Amino acid sequence: GQQVMQIPQYQHVQEGEDFTTYCNSSTTLSNIQWYKQRPGGHPVFLIQLVKSGEVKKQKRLTFQFGEAKKNSSLHITATQTTDVGTYFCAGSRYSGSARQLTFGSGTQLTVLP
Amino acid sequence: NAGVTQTPKFQVLKTGQSMTLQCAQDMNHEYMSWYRQDPGMGLRLIHYSVGAGITDQGEVPNGYNVSRSTTEDFPLRLLSAAPSQTSVYFCASSYRTSGGLTDTQYFGPGTRLTVL
Numbered sequence: 001g002q003q004v005m006q007i008p009q010y011q012h013v014q015e016g017e018d019f020t021t022y023c024n025s026s027t028t029l030s031n032i033q034w035y036k037q038r039p040g041g042h043p044v045f046l047i048q049l050v051k052s053g054e055v056k057k058q059k060r061l062t063f064q065f066g067e068a069k070k071n072s073s074l075h076i077t078a079t080q081t082t083d084v085g086t087y088f089c090a091g092s093r094y095s096g097s098a099r100q101l102t103f104g105s106g107t108q109l110t111v112l113p
Numbered sequence: 114n115a116g117v118t119q120t121p122k123f124q125v126l127k128t129g130q131s132m133t134l135q136c137a138q139d140m141n142h143e144y145m146s147w148y149r150q151d152p153g154m155g156l157r158l159i160h161y162s163v164g165a166g167i168t169d170q171g172e173v174p175n176g177y178n179v180s181r182s183t184t185e186d187f188p189l190r191l192l193s194a195a196p197s198q199t200s201v202y203f204c205a206s207s208y209r210t211s212g213g214l215t216d217t218q219y220f221g222p223g224t225r226l227t228v229l
Contacts, residue, residue: 009153031215042203042220043156050214088155092215101215103148103155 004091006104014112019076021107023089030092032065032072033101038085046074079111114139117221119204125227126194134189134224136204144207144216145187146171147179149200150223156203162187194228201225 003026013019023032031050035043047056049065049072056063062075072091076083086106094100120135138145143164148156158171162181176198178190187206191198202224207216 004155006155033215033217035218042223043218044220045217048214048217090156090218094215101158101218103157105153105155 004089004102004104006089006107008107009105010108010110012110012112013079015081016078019079019083019109021074021087021089021109023072023074023091023104025070025091025102027070027093029069030094030100032092033090034063034072034074035088035090035103036085037088037106041085043088076109079109081111081113084109084111116140117204117206117219119202119221119224121224122222123225125229126191127229128195130194132191132194134191134202134204134226136187136189136221137185138187138204138206138219138221139185140206140208140219141184142206142208142219143184144209145181146205146207146218147177147187147189148203148205149173149198150203151200159189159202191226196228199226199228 005024033048034046037043047063052069053067054065060077064073086108088106089104090101092100117138146161147159150156157173159177160179161171162168165181165184168179204221205218207218
């Protein structure tokens with residue numbers, strides 16, 4: 001079945017440093033979503049990428065979808081303590097049904113003040 | 114709107130006990146899902162519903178039952194709890210999208226279940 005690998009599993013950074021998490025799929029994806037989960041909270045949708053090579057920005061967050069639509073990355077510039085949490089990617093082989101979403105194992109980000 | 118609500122927030126069961134995790138949404142979303150979250154394993158889909166009266170299995174359905182009698186509610190039943198079912202359970206809802214998009218999941222706050 002479809003597998004979505006996410007690295008690293010954990011990342012500790014000093015406040016102000018940059019952070020990147022990577023997501024790799026064993027199959028070509030139709031699209032990819034990113035979610036953030038604060039400690040003790042629930043996943044919250046951040047963004048969805050659809051097009052090959054697509055790059056989207058949300059303030060200090062930059063999301064990228066690979067040319068082959070098999071990998072994606074989330075980069076945070078100048079991390080802040082509010083960025084703490086676990087970031088998940090979720091890939092879909094087919095558009096439409098959320099049943100097709102496969103979540104990565106997540107990257108847990110700790111930001112040291 | 115309350116969004117997606119789940120009860121209880123915490124539950125401790127003994128092996129062999131049964132229980133129902135409740136989930137409700139007030140966004141009139143067609144789709145509802147149940148996931149379990151275990152350390153280092155992300156979120157795995159248990160069961161899924163595309164509308165009232167329609168349910169389907171996800172990646173890890175064994176040991177769980179669901180029903181969808183109304184648009185709003187999607188309870189998850191543990192038939193005979195096992196320690197392997199110790200996990201955090203999230204309910205999610207979504208609406209149908211188009212244009213090459215996949216449904217965005219709106220998650221509830223979760224139920225933390227421990228099976229002894």
